[in-house]
Amino acid sequence: MSAFTARPTAKISAPRRSVRAVRTRAAATVGADFKPGVITGKEHLALLDHAQKNGYAIPAVNCTMSPIINCCMEAAKKANAPMIIQFSNGGGAYMTGKGTGAEATEAAVLGCVAGALHVRTIAKTYGVPIVLHTDHCAKKLLPWFDGLLEANEKYFAENGEPLFTSHMLDLSEEPMEENLEICAKYLERMAKINCFLEIEIGITGGEEDGVDNSDVAPEDLYSKPEEIHQVYKALNPIAPGMFSVAAAFGNVHGVYKPGNVKLTPEILKKGQEYVKAQENLDSDKPVKFVFHGGSGSSTEEIREAIGYGVVKMNIDTDTQWSFWDGVRAYESEKKGYLQGQIGNPDGEEVPNKKYYDPRVWIRSAENYTVDRLLKAYDDLNAIGALGK
Numbered sequence: 001m002s003a004f005t006a007r008p009t010a011k012i013s014a015p016r017r018s019v020r021a022v023r024t025r026a027a028a029t030v031g032a033d034f035k036p037g038v039i040t041g042k043e044h045l046a047l048l049d050h051a052q053k054n055g056y057a058i059p060a061v062n063c064t065m066s067p068i069i070n071c072c073m074e075a076a077k078k079a080n081a082p083m084i085i086q087f088s089n090g091g092g093a094y095m096t097g098k099g100t101g102a103e104a105t106e107a108a109v110l111g112c113v114a115g116a117l118h119v120r121t122i123a124k125t126y127g128v129p130i131v132l133h134t135d136h137c138a139k140k141l142l143p144w145f146d147g148l149l150e151a152n153e154k155y156f157a158e159n160g161e162p163l164f165t166s167h168m169l170d171l172s173e174e175p176m177e178e179n180l181e182i183c184a185k186y187l188e189r190m191a192k193i194n195c196f197l198e199i200e201i202g203i204t205g206g207e208e209d210g211v212d213n214s215d216v217a218p219e220d221l222y223s224k225p226e227e228i229h230q231v232y233k234a235l236n237p238i239a240p241g242m243f244s245v246a247a248a249f250g251n252v253h254g255v256y257k258p259g260n261v262k263l264t265p266e267i268l269k270k271g272q273e274y275v276k277a278q279e280n281l282d283s284d285k286p287v288k289f290v291f292h293g294g295s296g297s298s299t300e301e302i303r304e305a306i307g308y309g310v311v312k313m314n315i316d317t318d319t320q321w322s323f324w325d326g327v328r329a330y331e332s333e334k335k336g337y338l339q340g341q342i343g344n345p346d347g348e349e350v351p352n353k354k355y356y357d358p359r360v361w362i363r364s365a366e367n368y369t370v371d372r373l374l375k376a377y378d379d380l381n382a383i384g385a386l387g388k
């Protein structure tokens, strides 16, 4: 039994099957080089270099509410590792509230800003470095991106750093030339406030946050070394090292039965070798890669991808499930105490308040999610990363 399965609601058992034995150091301490709380700019770059050098990747979790944000930081603290908290456009809008009168772009911007400020207010108390990021932004969502950059620029003017550490632009549906042209234009603007850019080339299969790539041709699910080099040539001169690439190597959003698509991390290795040779570089890993659509991948596949320079792995589907699974398990175990405000198996007049308080059943969702994230940290070779 791992140290992480002991919990206040002892009767709610952890999903042990999905959690391998993970251990933290007896005295977990933040590595001397990284300050606790939100990190940006050079510190963030140093963290990504640290990950590449020590062979681990950082989980990036899509957050849609404060309990999910908080359990990300709780998991990071337990793993003594960094965490990337990210918001999608839809996640931001949800943070603002489904009943808001704001129009869609404004709701998405405000919700992301609110989430970022929540993180910034409490992150230091968890004692680990946190990266603030936003997820896929397709061409039609660029007004959202503009709103986020305006918030960053305002925050930078007041605090000397951007509100968010990094953002993703996903123009992979556009022709490569246009993709890189728009990314280069935005990176110029972001470089002025030390903000980092993640871009996407090729296509991640499957469906996420309303973008459906379920029907694309199989060959489009794999990036070519030349394309990875094109990204390097377009972006590195603008802001050296301040970008990462979500390349396509057969990854698919969502969870499906094993199918036609085969994960091929070797594509990333070939990309690194090609860029190194073409640019005459010393580094074996000149490109920072991001792994999207990794749900259902084996630990071996994940570790192989990390070996080729993946520093960030997105997690959404699996934590959506763990959060629900915690509620499901709680309701199943306490069913008799959850059917009315008064009256349960202990007596007709016994109140149930302590069972239906959201802090109790959502805590079960949080516990399950912390456990799922510790499994992710283990897959990503990131348990105790800050002590490396």
Ligand SMILES: [Zn+2]
Residues within 6 Å of the ligand: 136, 204, 208, 253, 292, 293, 314
């Ligand atoms: Zn993605």
